[in-house]
Amino acid sequence: GHRASFGHAMSTGFDYLIGVPNLDDTFNRRAFPLEDIKETSERVSSRSETPQNILDHSPTPNLNFRPSTQVVARTGAGRSSRGRSSRGDTTRNRAKQRQPNHGLGTSEEPGRLAKTFVRPMPPHELLEHPVTFNSRITMHIAVMSPLYVGGARVDGRLNIHIHGTRLDDIRMGRVGIDLVGIEGMRKVVFMSVTSELVDEDHPPPASILHPMGENQTISRKVKPSRLFLLFRLNLPLNVGPGPFHSVRARIRYVIHGTIMATINGIKTIIRCSRDIRVISALDPEKTLLPLEVPLLATEEHALRWGGHNTLKVTAGLFRAVWISGTAAYVDVSIINNTRRRVHKIRLKLKRHMLAYKRLCVALAENKSVGHLRVPDWTERKTLAHSKLNIRTRWKGVHGNQFDVVTREIDIPRNQSTVKTGRFLQVKYFVDIAVCTCSTVGVQLPLTIIHINPPDIMPNHLPQVSSAFSEHLGKKSEYLIAGREFFAPRQ
Secondary structure (H helix, E strand, C coil): CCCCCHHHHCCCCCHHHCCCCCCCCCCCCCCCCCCCCCCCCCCCCCCCCCCCCCCCCCCCCCCCCCCCCCCCCCCCHHHHCCCCCCHHHHHHHHHHHHCCCCEEEECCCCCCCCCCECCCCCCCHHHHCCCECCCCEEEEEEECCCEEECCCEEEEEEEEEECCCCCCCEEEEEEEEEEEEEECCCCEEEEEEEEEEECCCCCCCHHHECHHHCCCCCCEEECCEEEEEEEEEECCCCCCCCCEECCCCEEEEEEEEEEEEEECCEEEEEEEEEEEEEECCCCCCCCCCCCCCCEEEEEEEECHHHCCCEEEEEEEECCCEEECCCEEEEEEEEEECCCCCECEEEEEEEEEEEECCCCCCEEECCEECHHHCCCCEEEEEEEEEEEEECCCCCCCECCCEEEEEEEEEECCCCCCCECCCCCEEEEEEEEEEEECCCEEEEEEEEEEECCCCCCCCHHHHHHHHHHHHHHHCCCCCCCCCCCCCCCCCC
């Protein structure tokens, strides 16, 4: 057991923010190769005008800023000549003097960031209560990048604004950050990493603490102020499927900020959230390699008016993985043993979304019969199409002739293959149809990924390279982005 805290005040189950006996024991390094963050201590000088915060691109107020309560009243000489007195100005000045002195608080040791760990139980209560408001405490999450890759770090800032007057008894408990991956089909958490910013061992900055509450360990009395807490979450290499959105299914990644507080004797939880884009990291040296043997599909059909003669169509892909937003190239081989001419070739890119209502039965450890599952419903949609007709550059395929044509089809952006999960699967196919008097068609499967897993962004390149080297047991070697052209040969 542990000491009583705010987690026992709610019946919806918030004990996951409190009772973690040993964070290192709950951290599965084999499943999540996260890198511990080294703690450094860098004191901020009280004479500095602006804090050295590389995460904040907006102008940040001075840490020693305090609104002055000494207001110089305007002289009424100029207004007395117009028959007006300065009584209204004096009233406003007195009202300004009664306003509380809102200070600014930030971490006294900005270099020391909390470690990333995995909770023993998934935080399912975040799905039911993603946002909770309070009039005394408001907060907002600011992240520094629109997209994150597995193996990198999510850097951001939690902005907390404590309202109220000096008479309000506001006590702050734990403050945590959770990044969860949610499968919107059945509202299931499939990925979760956490970082505790404020707990018993790491109090809030002393500038916002009330003098009477400095010796308390569980909940500390704070003053009306503004607080900026920097956080950093280490991501595993494989975070799961990329973001996906459809009418009936959705995969999203949400970052939550949670504060456990006591306001005037009432225990409450304040939470905010925002969606971010997270994708798994792929090895750039192996992802886009061509296949040793091309992926082929063949169909041979005897035409009704062609006697016993046949039309044979073979389609092939030299690569199994393609990037969304680019074009896929398909080789089409046509052997026309009929007397009719082939006059049209059609290509269609289709998406098949399969949904399941029940979990897959497991036969043994890490083995299942997922390939034998029957979906409860299937949604098919045509995303793109391409057509080749008889024109000046292509005369068709006449009878008793042979021809090979390479066709391209555009892949829309924001498309990604979702492997078979517990309730959702997304697959992509290319349908090739060769038309004479009748149609002969074949189908090829292909895997679509986001553009950034193989082409990692420069800001995330060192972290992802280190994560790959730790996972593969090799020395980390990478070139600095923008200098590959001038790098010497090795």
